Amino acid sequence: MNGKIVKNEQISTGHFLLGVKLPESFKTPMPGQFIMTREPGRIDPLLGRPFGVYVFESSHDEVTVEILYKVVGKGTLLLSRLTEGNFIEVLGPYGRAFDIYPEAGKVIFVCGGIGVAPITYLASHYRRLADARDIELICYYGASKAENLVGIEKLKKICSHVFISTDDGSHGFHGLITERFSADISSYDPGSSKIYACGPRSMLKQLSELLAENPASCQILMEERMACGVGACLGCMVLLKDGEGRGGYARVCTEGPVFNIGDINWG
Amino acid sequence: MKNAGPEMQVDIGGLIIKNPVLTASGTFGYGREYVPYLDISRLGAIITKGVSLEPRDGNKPPRIMETPCGILNAIGLENPGVHAFIKEKLPFLRQFSVPVVANVFGETIDDFKKVTELLSESKGVEGLEINISCPNVKKGGSIFGSDPDMAHAVTREVKRLTDLPVIIKLTPNVTDICLIAESVEEAGADAVSLINTLTGMSVDIERRIPHLANVTGGLSGPAIKPIALRMVWQVAKRVKIPVIGIGGIANASDALEFLIVGARAVQIGTANFINPCATTDIIDGIENYLKRHNIADVNDLIGTFDEEGKSC
Numbered sequence: 251m252n253g254k255i256v257k258n259e260q261i262s263t264g265h266f267l268l269g270v271k272l273p274e275s276f277k278t279p280m281p282g283q284f285i286m287t288r289e290p291g292r293i294d295p296l297l298g299r300p301f302g303v304y305v306f307e308s309s310h311d312e313v314t315v316e317i318l319y320k321v322v323g324k325g326t327l328l329l330s331r332l333t334e335g336n337f338i339e340v341l342g343p344y345g346r347a348f349d350i351y352p353e354a355g356k357v358i359f360v361c362g363g364i365g366v367a368p369i370t371y372l373a374s375h376y377r378r379l380a381d382a383r384d385i386e387l388i389c390y391y392g393a394s395k396a397e398n399l400v401g402i403e404k405l406k407k408i409c410s411h412v413f414i415s416t417d418d419g420s421h422g423f424h425g426l427i428t429e430r431f432s433a434d435i436s437s438y439d440p441g442s443s444k445i446y447a448c449g450p451r452s453m454l455k456q457l458s459e460l461l462a463e464n465p466a467s468c469q470i471l472m473e474e475r476m477a478c479g480v481g482a483c484l485g486c487m488v489l490l491k492d493g494e495g496r497g498g499y500a501r502v503c504t505e506g507p508v509f510n511i512g513d514i515n516w517g
Numbered sequence: 518m519k520n521a522g523p524e525m526q527v528d529i530g531g532l533i534i535k536n537p538v539l540t541a542s543g544t545f546g547y548g549r550e551y552v553p554y555l556d557i558s559r560l561g562a563i564i565t566k567g568v569s570l571e572p573r574d575g576n577k578p579p580r581i582m583e584t585p586c587g588i589l590n591a592i593g594l595e596n597p598g599v600h601a602f603i604k605e606k607l608p609f610l611r612q613f614s615v616p617v618v619a620n621v622f623g624e625t626i627d628d629f630k631k632v633t634e635l636l637s638e639s640k641g642v643e644g645l646e647i648n649i650s651c652p653n654v655k656k657g658g659s660i661f662g663s664d665p666d667m668a669h670a671v672t673r674e675v676k677r678l679t680d681l682p683v684i685i686k687l688t689p690n691v692t693d694i695c696l697i698a699e700s701v702e703e704a705g706a707d708a709v710s711l712i713n714t715l716t717g718m719s720v721d722i723e724r725r726i727p728h729l730a731n732v733t734g735g736l737s738g739p740a741i742k743p744i745a746l747r748m749v750w751q752v753a754k755r756v757k758i759p760v761i762g763i764g765g766i767a768n769a770s771d772a773l774e775f776l777i778v779g780a781r782a783v784q785i786g787t788a789n790f791i792n793p794c795a796t797t798d799i800i801d802g803i804e805n806y807l808k809r810h811n812i813a814d815v816n817d818l819i820g821t822f823d824e825e826g827k828s829c
Contacts, residue, residue: 288791293739293767294586296791341793475581477588478790480554482546484566484592485581498574499595504550 251276252290255336256314258329263397264321265364266330267304270338272313279303280347281372282471282508285315286479287329288339298341299325300476300503302368302448304401315340318367318401344479346508348372348446348469352379355442359389359409360457362427362449366391366401368471369448370408377408386410392427392453396420428456440464447471447511455516465512472509474502489515523807524814525800527561529759529782530707531682532644534561534616537776537815538800541763541786542567542620542646542686543592547606548613554793558614559800561782565606567622567648570631572598582719582728587738587765588787589717591731594622599632603639611641618644618684621675630674637679645681647671650688650713662688662713665700672704684761687711689748698752698760710761710784711752712745738787739765746774753779753820767795769802776803779820 253270261267270287279285286298305316321327332338351357357376361369369389376387387408392415393399399421405412414422415430423430427449438445440463447457448471461468474486481504490500490513498515500506525536539562545551548563557563575595582589597605602619610617619642623629629647636642649661649668661667668685676683685701687694689712698709714735719728727733745764753760762780766772767788775783788795803815812818 293791295583296586296588296738296787297583298791475579475583477581477590477787478544478550480550480793482550483544483581483590483790484546484575484595485590487575487578487580487595489578499578 251340253315253338253340255332255334255338257334258332260330261318262400265318265398265400266321267316267318268329269314269316270340272315272340274308274311274313276313276315276340277343278308278313279306279315279343279371281350281375282348282368282469283343283345284368284507285317285340285342286344286476287317288341289328289332290337290339295325295328297325297477298339298479299329300344300473300479302471303343303371304367305371305374318364318370320364341479345503346506348508350375350379351444352383352385354385354444356386356388356438356444358438358443358445359387360427360431360445360447360449360453361389361391362453363393363398365448365450365471366405369446370401370404372446373405373408389413390415390427390431392416392430392449394418426453426456428453428460431457432460435460440467443467445469454511454514458511458514458516461511465510468511469508470511470514471507472502472514473507476503479503489517491515522804523812524816525804527759527781527815527819529562529644529682529761530684532562532616532618534782536561536800537780537782537803538772538796539564539618539761539782539784540789540796541784542648543590544786544789547602548610551789551793555797559797560615561800562616562618562644563610564618564620564646564784565602566596567594567620568596568599568602568632568636569594569622569624570599570628572596572601577730579728579730582734584717584719584736585740587736587740588790589719589729589734589736590714591729591734593731599635603635607639607641616643617641618646620646620648620686622648626671626674629671630678633675633678637681642681644684645675645679646684646686646710647675648686648713650686650690662697663691665696668697669700669704672701672706676705682707684708684710686713687752688713689744690716694748695751695755698756702756702758706758708759708761708781709752709756710763712741712748712764715741715744737765739767741765742771746778749775749780750778750822766799767791769799769806772799772803773806773818776815776819778822781819
């Protein structure tokens with residue numbers, strides 16, 4: 251669908267917040283789903299870029315979707331140069347969404363780098379549930395350095411506890427977020443706690459090792475280069491442990507991007 | 518003009534389709550994924566993802582890499598195998614009024630024969646596109662398509678076992694694609710489709726490793742259109758059987774270029790990734806062009822290229 255950019259603000263070095271107004275008929279993304287953006291008429295870069303949803307708001311005749319993104323290559327660099335008033339194509343929402351557990355006692359979010367964006371959308375969804383029920387929301391958020399930490403204020407409004415780490419120690423705990431999380435892991439009862447994670451592959455792999463005893467309690471968001479986004483081209487595959495169904499590979503755009511942490515073969 | 522619009526029907530080698538726009542193998546799955554985005558019954562035909570005798574897992578990721586105006590792919594012909602195709606994928610497609618052409622792949626001539634037999638017996642397949650050109654697998658595939666004799670042999674053996682129209686899909690990774698085209702025509706092919714992807718690669722300079730786990734992949738997208746167009750033009754002048762044009766077609770203008778140089782029909786592939794409605798937009802665009810130019814039948818446009826450019 252064609253949308254109009256209402257903001258594209260730099261919020262930190264290399265990090266931007268894009269807001270797009272779309273027609274009211276654009277389907278509300280569920281937490282974990284993604285959208286793809288393209289500049290209308292541009293064939294280079296050719297492919298749309300997939301992003302997790304950060305914020306989604308509806309009013310009676312239009313909706314606004316926000317994505318928080320980092321400039322990592324050609325597509326995101328050109329995206330960062332678009333301005334208010336420019337048109338942008340938004341496709342989706344695509345993919346499998348997170349399972350939501352209204353009966354959970356504690357919900358723990360673990361995010362690394364730009365993974366904070368889709369996790370924030372999930373957390374705000376839980377915030378609305380938590381207001382009516384007794385669910386505690388806790389977030390662990392790490393980045394390589396302080397200037398790569400974004401959206402902390404928003405997280406603090408949603409979660410009762412936000413623990414920060416940086417690899418270089420420029421803010422919060424000095425070390426990896428998985429190290430910070432592992433210090434608290436024994437206080438989370440796998441029966442009543444649910445964990446959600448999104449971040450670099452190395453972070454997710456370490457988390458899967460930490461949770462080897464209770465992998466069922468954790469869902470993650472995977473990422474892979476995408477072309478079609480709808481499950482037709484078989485380009486965005488991830489290797490599963492079981493080898494069931496698709497002969498070992500699953501489509502991040504269709505069977506994912508949400509997976510149970512125990513299902514992934516980290517290699 | 519017949520009724521309200523121009524005649525769009527074309528004959529692609531014994532299979533008559535309602536318009537000259539088909540989906541390219543590997544870019545449209547088995548149709549299901551695109552149903553929410555367009556009315557697939559409007560398509561001239563759907564060419565399925567390649568079907569092999571046994572299921573294939575496909576290549577290790579990463580399988581795709583974007584390049585300027587294009588994409589490299591090394592999917593590895595992942596598919597559930599012919600038995601699962603017939604049992605699970607075909608019934609879904611049969612509910613739509615669009616002809617299904619099954620793309621067939623084999624590692625040996627025997628594989629081609631077995632899959633051909635099984636598909637010819639099953640309901641719902643109206644044509645076969647024989648993939649002798651995939652450059653992504655280490656044995657079979659490109660070997661057949663780069664040798665006129667092997668291409669001839671596959672065509673001959675497949676034709677013996679089926680009454681379905683047989684389209685041979687040609688690889689551009691050869692010295693002279695016209696030789697291959699002539700050879701398969703001689704062997705009895707009902708039509709040829711070209712081009713398949715061009716073999717290419719991309720390198721991650723920071724880590725000094727390939728961007729594709731398979732190292733090389735097939736290039737598709739707008740970047741390859743000039744090469745595809747040139748090959749279609751050359752082949753269409755050399756063979757009498759219908760030529761189906763493939764390669765970087767993103768919109769109706771692109772499709773019309775192929776029809777004008779002699780393609781009887783076109784396949785749309787990579788464009789589906791950037792516009793799920795690319796195929797139906799192209800059908801509409803071709804119709805509009807014909808109306809604008811007062812051409813009553815698309816067949817009157819096909820092959821009307823004036824290569825000496827005299828008509829002004």
